[in-house]
Amino acid sequence: MIFTHMIAGVAGAAALMLGASTGAQEAPVIDRDGEARGVAQAVMAAELARWGRERRDPGALIMASRVLAEVPVRPGGDAPMLSPDALLDQAETFAAGSQGVLDAIARLRSGTRGVINSPFGRGPVFTVKQIEPRETYWFEVEARGGEVLRIAAIGDGDTNIDLTVRDAAGTLVCRDGFGDHYPVCTTHPRADGRMRVDIVNRGDVWTRVQILSN
Secondary structure, eight states: EEEEEEEEOOOOOOOOOOOOOTOOOOOOOOOOHHHHHHHHHHHHHHHHHHHHHHOOOHHHHHHHHHHTTTOEEEEEESSSOOOHHHHHHHHHHOOOOOOHHHHHHHHHHHHOOOOOTTTTTTTTTTEEEEEOOOOEEEEEEOTTTOOEEEEEEOOOOSSOEEEEEEEOOEEEEEEEEESSSSSSSEEEEEEEEEEEEEEOOOOOOOOOEEEEEO
16 A cells, blocks of 8 residues: 655655565565554553543553554554553553552553554554644545455544545545544445545644554
8 A cells, every 4th residue: 555645835755665575475474464463452542541531540551552552553654643652651640659550550660662463563653643634634545455454543632623635536545524634435436546534633732643554
């Protein structure tokens, strides 16, 4: 899948290409459905973390860190704003000196980082973008027919974010505009083709968004 992203007035593009077979070598096996499940699990971790922050519940943030740590990710630029260690940092601020909570956080920090065997394949691609108030950030993906394509936009919680996906003809194939911070779109294209993804900041302040896609 080629992953190219653009935003009006801002130069920059990134591409991701799958390995192809050369000579007698076989192409690597890519688990697209597994990577799509990884996107969904990362969003679940983000939602659990939001619930924990609202209630100042360190246990929820610790669980969110554990959930997120299971998902390998392939960097697409800046460091992730949503990471297992960042969630543990937030859990620590809510620990209120509880030694049991602090010990649990310390055990997770000292655990193995990096997933060796994962049901999520190589993991989704992520990139982090800053989107100005009322601005739309858009990019294109080259989708593969017969495979799940899942895209998520995990915001920092400051504003509401909308997500839409359109095919090469401009037809809307998915929209998540429920007024939350974690829109997700899942499509099952029948044939190979280019799709446009729009992420809209509906708020009056800028926001950081972590974009995940398989």
